[in-house]
Amino acid sequence: MRIQLTPGFVLHERPYRDTSALLELFTREHGRVGVVARGLRSRRSRLRGELQPFCPLLLSWQARGELGTLTGAERRPSAMLAPGDALFGGWYLNELLLRLLARGDPHPGLFDIYAGAVAALAAAEAPAPVLRRFEAGLLQALGYGLVFGHDVESGEPVQPDCDYDYRLESGPVRVPPGQAGGFVFSGARLLAMGEGRFEDAAVEKDARRLMRAALKLYLGDKPLKTREVLESLRR
Amino acid sequence: MSSPLIEELIEALRCLPGVGARTAQRMAYHLLERDRAGGRRLSAVLADAMDRIGHCAQCRTLTEDSVCRLCAGGSRDRSQLCIVETPADVAALEQATDYRGLYFVLMGHLSPLDGVGPAELGLDTLAERFAGGELAEVILATNPTVEGEATAHYISELARREGIRTTRIAHGVPLGGELEYIDGGTLSHAFAGRQEL
Ligand SMILES: [Zn+2]
Numbered sequence: 081m082r083i084q085l086t087p088g089f090v091l092h093e094r095p096y097r098d099t100s101a102l103l104e105l106f107t108r109e110h111g112r113v114g115v116v117a118r119g120l121r122s123r124r125s126r127l128r129g130e131l132q133p134f135c136p137l138l139l140s141w142q143a144r145g146e147l148g149t150l151t152g153a154e155r156r157p158s159a160m161l162a163p164g165d166a167l168f169g170g171w172y173l174n175e176l177l178l179r180l181l182a183r184g185d186p187h188p189g190l191f192d193i194y195a196g197a198v199a200a201l202a203a204a205e206a207p208a209p210v211l212r213r214f215e216a217g218l219l220q221a222l223g224y225g226l227v228f229g230h231d232v233e234s235g236e237p238v239q240p241d242c243d244y245d246y247r248l249e250s251g252p253v254r255v256p257p258g259q260a261g262g263f264v265f266s267g268a269r270l271l272a273m274g275e276g277r278f279e280d281a282a283v284e285k286d287a288r289r290l291m292r293a294a295l296k297l298y299l300g301d302k303p304l305k306t307r308e309v310l311e312s313l314r315r
Numbered sequence: 316m317s318s319p320l321i322e323e324l325i326e327a328l329r330c331l332p333g334v335g336a337r338t339a340q341r342m343a344y345h346l347l348e349r350d351r352a353g354g355r356r357l358s359a360v361l362a363d364a365m366d367r368i369g370h371c372a373q374c375r376t377l378t379e380d381s382v383c384r385l386c387a388g389g390s391r392d393r394s395q396l397c398i399v400e401t402p403a404d405v406a407a408l409e410q411a412t413d414y415r416g417l418y419f420v421l422m423g424h425l426s427p428l429d430g431v432g433p434a435e436l437g438l439d440t441l442a443e444r445f446a447g448g449e450l451a452e453v454i455l456a457t458n459p460t461v462e463g464e465a466t467a468h469y470i471s472e473l474a475r476r477e478g479i480r481t482t483r484i485a486h487g488v489p490l491g492g493e494l495e496y497i498d499g500g501t502l503s504h505a506f507a508g509r510q511e512l
Contacts, residue, residue, distance in 0.1 A: 127498075129501040131500075135500070154499075160464075164465075167461065171427045171428060174428060178428070308430070309427040310427065312432045312434065
Protein backbone atom coordinates (compact mmCIF):
# COMPACT_ATOMS: atom_id res chain seq x y z
CA MET A 81 0.00 0.00 0.00
CA ARG A 82 1.35 3.43 -0.98
CA ILE A 83 0.40 6.43 1.11
CA GLN A 84 1.01 9.83 -0.48
CA LEU A 85 1.54 13.11 1.36
CA THR A 86 -0.82 12.56 4.25
CA PRO A 87 -0.80 14.96 7.25
CA GLY A 88 1.17 13.73 10.24
CA PHE A 89 3.81 14.31 12.90
CA VAL A 90 6.93 12.47 14.02
CA LEU A 91 6.37 11.37 17.62
CA HIS A 92 9.67 9.63 18.18
CA GLU A 93 12.84 8.62 16.37
CA ARG A 94 15.16 5.73 17.19
CA PRO A 95 18.41 4.79 15.44
CA TYR A 96 17.96 1.73 13.22
CA ARG A 97 20.79 -0.19 11.58
CA ASP A 98 23.78 1.96 10.54
CA THR A 99 22.33 5.13 9.13
CA SER A 100 18.59 4.55 9.19
CA ALA A 101 15.98 5.50 11.75
CA LEU A 102 12.78 3.98 13.02
CA LEU A 103 10.09 6.66 13.20
CA GLU A 104 6.86 6.53 15.12
CA LEU A 105 4.42 8.71 13.22
CA PHE A 106 1.01 10.01 14.23
CA THR A 107 -1.03 10.64 11.10
CA ARG A 108 -4.52 12.00 10.69
CA GLU A 109 -5.85 9.27 8.41
CA HIS A 110 -3.87 6.22 9.52
CA GLY A 111 -3.29 6.83 13.21
CA ARG A 112 0.02 5.77 14.70
CA VAL A 113 2.36 4.23 12.12
CA GLY A 114 5.89 2.82 12.39
CA VAL A 115 8.17 3.44 9.40
CA VAL A 116 11.83 2.98 8.59
CA ALA A 117 13.52 6.10 7.20
CA ARG A 118 16.45 4.75 5.21
CA GLY A 119 19.67 6.73 5.40
CA LEU A 120 18.07 9.39 7.60
CA ARG A 121 21.09 9.52 9.88
CA SER A 122 23.59 9.68 7.07
CA ARG A 123 25.43 12.85 6.21
CA ARG A 124 23.70 13.30 2.88
CA SER A 125 20.11 12.89 4.01
CA ARG A 126 17.93 15.70 2.72
CA LEU A 127 15.03 14.67 4.93
CA ARG A 128 17.03 15.09 8.14
CA GLY A 129 16.09 18.74 8.60
CA GLU A 130 12.46 18.17 7.68
CA LEU A 131 11.65 15.33 10.04
CA GLN A 132 11.76 17.14 13.34
CA PRO A 133 9.19 16.40 16.04
CA PHE A 134 6.34 18.93 16.50
CA CYS A 135 6.50 20.05 12.84
CA PRO A 136 3.34 19.51 10.84
CA LEU A 137 4.39 17.33 7.91
CA LEU A 138 3.01 15.73 4.78
CA LEU A 139 4.27 12.16 4.86
CA SER A 140 4.53 9.44 2.24
CA TRP A 141 5.37 5.81 2.88
CA GLN A 142 5.02 2.36 1.50
CA ALA A 143 3.43 -0.14 3.84
CA ARG A 144 4.42 -3.77 3.87
CA GLY A 145 3.62 -5.73 7.01
CA GLU A 146 4.10 -4.13 10.41
CA LEU A 147 6.76 -1.58 9.39
CA GLY A 148 6.52 0.72 6.40
CA THR A 149 9.27 2.52 4.53
CA LEU A 150 9.23 6.29 4.42
CA THR A 151 9.31 7.57 0.85
CA GLY A 152 8.93 11.31 1.37
CA ALA A 153 8.24 14.14 3.79
CA GLU A 154 7.37 17.78 3.31
CA ARG A 155 7.46 20.21 6.13
CA ARG A 156 4.66 22.74 6.46
CA PRO A 157 5.49 26.17 7.81
CA SER A 158 5.46 26.17 11.60
CA ALA A 159 7.13 27.68 14.62
CA MET A 160 9.43 25.61 16.81
CA LEU A 161 8.59 24.75 20.41
CA ALA A 162 10.70 26.86 22.74
CA PRO A 163 13.07 24.78 24.87
CA GLY A 164 11.68 24.69 28.38
CA ASP A 165 8.08 24.15 29.48
CA ALA A 166 6.64 24.28 25.95
CA LEU A 167 8.98 21.60 24.66
CA PHE A 168 8.52 19.41 27.73
CA GLY A 169 4.79 19.80 27.25
CA GLY A 170 5.19 18.56 23.69
CA TRP A 171 7.28 15.60 24.75
CA TYR A 172 4.64 14.75 27.34
CA LEU A 173 1.92 14.72 24.65
CA ASN A 174 4.07 12.44 22.50
CA GLU A 175 4.73 10.03 25.34
CA LEU A 176 1.01 9.81 26.14
CA LEU A 177 0.23 9.01 22.51
CA LEU A 178 3.01 6.41 22.29
CA ARG A 179 1.85 4.76 25.48
CA LEU A 180 -1.88 4.80 24.82
CA LEU A 181 -2.36 4.47 21.05
CA ALA A 182 -2.01 1.16 19.24
CA ARG A 183 -0.52 1.23 15.74
CA GLY A 184 -2.89 1.50 12.83
CA ASP A 185 -5.92 2.83 14.71
CA PRO A 186 -7.05 6.11 13.07
CA HIS A 187 -8.18 8.90 15.40
CA PRO A 188 -8.71 11.97 13.19
CA GLY A 189 -10.44 13.90 15.98
CA LEU A 190 -7.58 13.28 18.39
CA PHE A 191 -5.09 14.17 15.66
CA ASP A 192 -6.74 17.58 15.27
CA ILE A 193 -6.63 18.08 19.05
CA TYR A 194 -2.94 17.15 19.05
CA ALA A 195 -2.14 19.46 16.13
CA GLY A 196 -3.98 22.27 17.93
CA ALA A 197 -2.11 21.61 21.17
CA VAL A 198 1.27 21.62 19.40
CA ALA A 199 0.39 24.86 17.61
CA ALA A 200 -0.67 26.44 20.92
CA LEU A 201 2.60 25.38 22.57
CA ALA A 202 4.57 26.73 19.60
CA ALA A 203 2.67 30.02 19.92
CA ALA A 204 3.97 30.24 23.51
CA GLU A 205 0.55 29.84 25.15
CA ALA A 206 0.73 28.85 28.82
CA PRO A 207 1.42 25.09 28.60
CA ALA A 208 -0.65 23.81 31.55
CA PRO A 209 -4.16 24.57 30.14
CA VAL A 210 -3.07 23.21 26.75
CA LEU A 211 -1.99 19.93 28.35
CA ARG A 212 -5.22 19.59 30.37
CA ARG A 213 -7.35 20.16 27.26
CA PHE A 214 -5.31 17.54 25.42
CA GLU A 215 -5.64 15.02 28.26
CA ALA A 216 -9.41 15.46 28.31
CA GLY A 217 -9.56 15.05 24.52
CA LEU A 218 -7.30 12.00 24.62
CA LEU A 219 -9.45 10.24 27.24
CA GLN A 220 -12.54 11.07 25.21
CA ALA A 221 -11.03 9.76 21.96
CA LEU A 222 -9.99 6.51 23.63
CA GLY A 223 -13.53 6.00 24.88
CA TYR A 224 -12.74 6.83 28.50
CA GLY A 225 -14.26 10.33 28.47
CA LEU A 226 -14.74 11.84 31.92
CA VAL A 227 -18.22 12.78 33.12
CA PHE A 228 -18.49 16.30 34.55
CA GLY A 229 -22.14 17.25 34.16
CA HIS A 230 -24.17 14.78 36.19
CA ASP A 231 -24.10 12.60 39.29
CA VAL A 232 -23.63 9.07 37.93
CA GLU A 233 -25.69 7.50 40.73
CA SER A 234 -28.70 9.80 40.91
CA GLY A 235 -28.54 11.13 37.35
CA GLU A 236 -29.09 14.66 38.74
CA PRO A 237 -27.11 17.57 37.20
CA VAL A 238 -23.94 18.48 39.13
CA GLN A 239 -24.65 21.37 41.53
CA PRO A 240 -21.96 24.06 41.83
CA ASP A 241 -22.30 24.30 45.62
CA CYS A 242 -22.11 20.54 46.35
CA ASP A 243 -19.07 18.29 46.72
CA TYR A 244 -18.57 15.14 44.65
CA ASP A 245 -16.53 12.00 45.12
CA TYR A 246 -15.03 11.26 41.70
CA ARG A 247 -15.15 7.54 40.92
CA LEU A 248 -12.65 7.10 38.11
CA GLU A 249 -14.41 4.24 36.38
CA SER A 250 -17.80 5.95 36.32
CA GLY A 251 -17.92 9.62 37.38
CA PRO A 252 -18.95 12.03 40.14
CA VAL A 253 -21.17 10.98 43.03
CA ARG A 254 -22.51 13.58 45.42
CA VAL A 255 -21.02 13.55 48.92
CA PRO A 256 -23.58 14.24 51.70
CA PRO A 257 -22.65 17.46 53.58
CA GLY A 258 -20.30 16.82 56.50
CA GLN A 259 -18.99 13.50 55.18
CA ALA A 260 -15.22 13.47 54.59
CA GLY A 261 -12.87 11.24 52.56
CA GLY A 262 -12.78 10.02 48.96
CA PHE A 263 -11.48 11.73 45.83
CA VAL A 264 -13.45 14.93 46.27
CA PHE A 265 -14.03 17.88 43.92
CA SER A 266 -16.44 20.76 44.21
CA GLY A 267 -19.34 20.79 41.76
CA ALA A 268 -18.30 24.26 40.56
CA ARG A 269 -14.85 22.97 39.58
CA LEU A 270 -16.28 19.92 37.81
CA LEU A 271 -18.59 22.13 35.78
CA ALA A 272 -15.68 24.43 34.90
CA MET A 273 -13.61 21.42 33.78
CA GLY A 274 -16.52 20.25 31.63
CA GLU A 275 -16.48 23.67 29.94
CA GLY A 276 -12.71 23.44 29.46
CA ARG A 277 -11.98 26.50 31.59
CA PHE A 278 -8.41 25.39 32.35
CA GLU A 279 -7.03 28.94 32.13
CA ASP A 280 -8.39 29.39 35.67
CA ALA A 281 -5.43 28.28 37.82
CA ALA A 282 -7.60 26.64 40.51
CA VAL A 283 -9.61 24.70 37.91
CA GLU A 284 -6.41 23.66 36.16
CA LYS A 285 -4.92 22.41 39.42
CA ASP A 286 -7.96 20.24 40.17
CA ALA A 287 -8.05 19.05 36.56
CA ARG A 288 -4.41 18.02 36.79
CA ARG A 289 -5.19 15.94 39.91
CA LEU A 290 -8.18 14.30 38.25
CA MET A 291 -6.55 13.64 34.85
CA ARG A 292 -3.43 12.23 36.43
CA ALA A 293 -5.50 9.69 38.34
CA ALA A 294 -7.66 8.91 35.31
CA LEU A 295 -4.67 8.46 32.99
CA LYS A 296 -2.97 6.23 35.54
CA LEU A 297 -5.80 3.72 35.12
CA TYR A 298 -4.75 3.23 31.50
CA LEU A 299 -1.02 3.88 31.77
CA GLY A 300 -0.57 1.34 34.56
CA ASP A 301 2.27 1.45 37.07
CA LYS A 302 5.05 2.27 34.62
CA PRO A 303 5.80 5.96 35.22
CA LEU A 304 5.97 8.51 32.41
CA LYS A 305 9.61 9.15 31.49
CA THR A 306 9.05 12.77 30.46
CA ARG A 307 7.66 13.50 33.93
CA GLU A 308 10.62 11.82 35.63
CA VAL A 309 13.19 13.70 33.53
CA LEU A 310 11.44 17.03 34.04
CA GLU A 311 11.34 16.46 37.80
CA SER A 312 15.04 15.62 37.90
CA LEU A 313 15.85 18.76 35.90
CA ARG A 314 13.97 20.90 38.40
CA ARG A 315 15.88 19.46 41.34
CA MET B 316 30.06 -24.05 5.59
CA SER B 317 33.15 -26.13 6.30
CA SER B 318 34.34 -24.07 9.26
CA PRO B 319 32.17 -22.99 12.18
CA LEU B 320 35.03 -20.77 13.35
CA ILE B 321 35.17 -18.81 10.08
CA GLU B 322 31.43 -18.50 10.27
CA GLU B 323 31.72 -17.11 13.77
CA LEU B 324 34.38 -14.62 12.64
CA ILE B 325 32.16 -13.39 9.80
CA GLU B 326 29.24 -13.04 12.16
CA ALA B 327 31.41 -11.11 14.67
CA LEU B 328 32.68 -8.68 12.01
CA ARG B 329 29.11 -7.73 11.21
CA CYS B 330 28.92 -5.69 14.42
CA LEU B 331 30.95 -3.00 12.60
CA PRO B 332 28.93 -0.13 11.13
CA GLY B 333 28.35 -0.42 7.40
CA VAL B 334 29.42 -4.07 7.33
CA GLY B 335 26.92 -6.55 5.97
CA ALA B 336 27.29 -10.29 5.43
CA ARG B 337 29.11 -9.88 2.09
CA THR B 338 31.69 -7.38 3.35
CA ALA B 339 32.23 -9.36 6.55
CA GLN B 340 33.03 -12.46 4.50
CA ARG B 341 35.52 -10.50 2.37
CA MET B 342 37.20 -9.11 5.48
CA ALA B 343 37.47 -12.53 7.10
CA TYR B 344 39.04 -14.17 4.04
CA HIS B 345 41.35 -11.23 3.49
CA LEU B 346 42.75 -11.50 7.02
CA LEU B 347 43.04 -15.29 6.89
CA GLU B 348 44.60 -15.52 3.45
CA ARG B 349 46.67 -12.36 3.18
CA ASP B 350 47.22 -10.57 6.45
CA ARG B 351 47.39 -12.76 9.55
CA ALA B 352 49.78 -10.32 11.24
CA GLY B 353 47.31 -7.47 10.69
CA GLY B 354 44.50 -9.66 11.99
CA ARG B 355 46.44 -10.57 15.17
CA ARG B 356 47.29 -6.94 15.77
CA LEU B 357 43.65 -5.91 15.28
CA SER B 358 42.41 -8.52 17.72
CA ALA B 359 44.99 -7.56 20.37
CA VAL B 360 44.36 -3.81 20.10
CA LEU B 361 40.62 -4.33 19.98
CA ALA B 362 40.65 -6.43 23.15
CA ASP B 363 42.91 -3.93 24.89
CA ALA B 364 40.79 -0.94 23.87
CA MET B 365 37.55 -2.61 24.90
CA ASP B 366 39.01 -3.42 28.33
CA ARG B 367 40.87 -0.23 29.10
CA ILE B 368 39.08 2.70 27.49
CA GLY B 369 36.72 4.50 29.81
CA HIS B 370 35.66 8.10 30.36
CA CYS B 371 37.72 11.13 31.39
CA ALA B 372 36.85 12.18 34.92
CA GLN B 373 36.77 15.83 33.85
CA CYS B 374 35.28 15.98 30.36
CA ARG B 375 33.76 12.48 30.00
CA THR B 376 35.36 11.86 26.63
CA LEU B 377 36.70 8.40 25.79
CA THR B 378 40.21 7.76 27.13
CA GLU B 379 42.33 5.06 28.76
CA ASP B 380 43.65 7.63 31.26
CA SER B 381 41.68 8.74 34.30
CA VAL B 382 41.96 12.30 32.97
CA CYS B 383 42.41 12.69 29.21
CA ARG B 384 45.50 14.38 27.73
CA LEU B 385 43.57 17.43 26.62
CA CYS B 386 42.22 18.08 30.13
CA ALA B 387 45.50 17.18 31.84
CA GLY B 388 47.77 19.23 29.55
CA GLY B 389 48.83 22.76 30.45
CA SER B 390 48.52 24.36 27.03
CA ARG B 391 44.76 24.92 26.86
CA ASP B 392 42.75 27.93 27.99
CA ARG B 393 40.96 26.70 31.11
CA SER B 394 38.50 29.62 31.16
CA GLN B 395 36.59 28.36 28.10
CA LEU B 396 34.50 25.20 28.06
CA CYS B 397 32.85 23.88 24.91
CA ILE B 398 29.93 21.47 25.42
CA VAL B 399 29.46 18.79 22.76
CA GLU B 400 27.35 15.66 22.40
CA THR B 401 29.97 13.09 21.36
CA PRO B 402 33.73 12.43 21.32
CA ALA B 403 33.54 12.59 17.50
CA ASP B 404 32.35 16.22 17.86
CA VAL B 405 35.53 17.01 19.83
CA ALA B 406 37.63 15.52 17.03
CA ALA B 407 35.70 17.50 14.39
CA LEU B 408 36.12 20.81 16.24
CA GLU B 409 39.80 20.13 16.94
CA GLN B 410 40.42 19.52 13.24
CA ALA B 411 38.36 22.43 11.91
CA THR B 412 38.83 25.28 14.38
CA ASP B 413 41.58 27.06 16.30
CA TYR B 414 39.68 26.67 19.58
CA ARG B 415 42.13 26.50 22.48
CA GLY B 416 39.76 25.92 25.40
CA LEU B 417 38.55 22.69 27.02
CA TYR B 418 35.60 20.42 26.25
CA PHE B 419 32.83 18.65 28.07
CA VAL B 420 31.29 15.64 26.33
CA LEU B 421 27.68 14.86 27.24
CA MET B 422 27.70 11.46 25.48
CA GLY B 423 24.21 12.23 24.15
CA HIS B 424 21.46 14.81 24.53
CA LEU B 425 18.32 15.24 26.61
CA SER B 426 15.82 12.69 25.38
CA PRO B 427 13.00 12.32 27.89
CA LEU B 428 11.10 9.76 25.82
CA ASP B 429 14.16 7.50 26.05
CA GLY B 430 14.65 8.28 29.72
CA VAL B 431 17.84 10.29 29.06
CA GLY B 432 17.93 13.09 31.61
CA PRO B 433 20.48 15.16 33.50
CA ALA B 434 22.06 12.22 35.34
CA GLU B 435 22.79 10.32 32.11
CA LEU B 436 24.47 13.43 30.61
CA GLY B 437 26.68 14.11 33.64
CA LEU B 438 25.05 17.48 34.30
CA ASP B 439 25.83 17.14 38.02
CA THR B 440 29.57 16.93 37.21
CA LEU B 441 29.13 19.90 34.86
CA ALA B 442 27.34 21.96 37.53
CA GLU B 443 30.27 21.36 39.91
CA ARG B 444 32.60 22.56 37.20
CA PHE B 445 30.51 25.72 36.74
CA ALA B 446 30.58 26.34 40.48
CA GLY B 447 34.38 25.93 40.52
CA GLY B 448 34.87 29.55 39.43
CA GLU B 449 37.45 28.80 36.73
CA LEU B 450 35.18 29.46 33.74
CA ALA B 451 34.58 32.72 31.88
CA GLU B 452 32.69 31.31 28.88
CA VAL B 453 30.62 28.23 28.14
CA ILE B 454 30.22 27.47 24.43
CA LEU B 455 27.20 25.34 23.59
CA ALA B 456 27.97 23.18 20.58
CA THR B 457 25.16 20.62 20.83
CA ASN B 458 23.44 19.63 17.57
CA PRO B 459 20.74 21.86 16.04
CA THR B 460 18.01 19.30 16.72
CA VAL B 461 15.03 19.74 19.04
CA GLU B 462 16.85 17.66 21.66
CA GLY B 463 20.17 19.43 21.14
CA GLU B 464 18.52 22.84 21.55
CA ALA B 465 16.75 21.72 24.72
CA THR B 466 20.03 20.41 26.11
CA ALA B 467 21.76 23.71 25.31
CA HIS B 468 18.92 25.60 26.96
CA TYR B 469 19.20 23.73 30.27
CA ILE B 470 22.98 23.93 30.38
CA SER B 471 22.89 27.66 29.65
CA GLU B 472 20.53 28.09 32.61
CA LEU B 473 22.96 26.19 34.85
CA ALA B 474 25.82 28.40 33.65
CA ARG B 475 23.85 31.62 34.02
CA ARG B 476 23.06 30.76 37.63
CA GLU B 477 26.81 30.88 38.24
CA GLY B 478 27.13 34.12 36.31
CA ILE B 479 29.08 32.52 33.45
CA ARG B 480 28.71 33.93 29.94
CA THR B 481 27.17 31.40 27.55
CA THR B 482 27.37 31.37 23.76
CA ARG B 483 25.76 29.09 21.19
CA ILE B 484 27.52 28.11 17.98
CA ALA B 485 25.75 29.45 14.88
CA HIS B 486 23.72 27.02 12.79
CA GLY B 487 22.37 27.46 9.34
CA VAL B 488 23.12 27.76 5.70
CA PRO B 489 26.23 25.77 4.75
CA LEU B 490 29.18 27.72 3.40
CA GLY B 491 28.83 27.97 -0.37
CA GLY B 492 25.19 26.87 -0.15
CA GLU B 493 22.33 28.43 -2.07
CA LEU B 494 19.08 29.12 -0.26
CA GLU B 495 16.79 27.49 -2.80
CA TYR B 496 18.56 24.13 -2.47
CA ILE B 497 18.59 24.00 1.32
CA ASP B 498 16.03 21.88 3.15
CA GLY B 499 13.18 23.68 4.89
CA GLY B 500 14.27 22.68 8.39
CA THR B 501 17.77 24.08 8.02
CA LEU B 502 16.47 27.22 6.40
CA SER B 503 13.86 27.93 9.07
CA HIS B 504 16.46 27.31 11.77
CA ALA B 505 18.87 29.69 10.07
CA PHE B 506 16.12 32.28 9.70
CA ALA B 507 15.11 32.02 13.37
CA GLY B 508 18.76 32.50 14.36
CA ARG B 509 19.34 35.64 12.24
CA GLN B 510 21.75 38.20 13.64
CA GLU B 511 22.12 41.97 13.70
CA LEU B 512 24.58 43.29 11.12
ZN1 LIG C 1 39.10 15.16 29.50
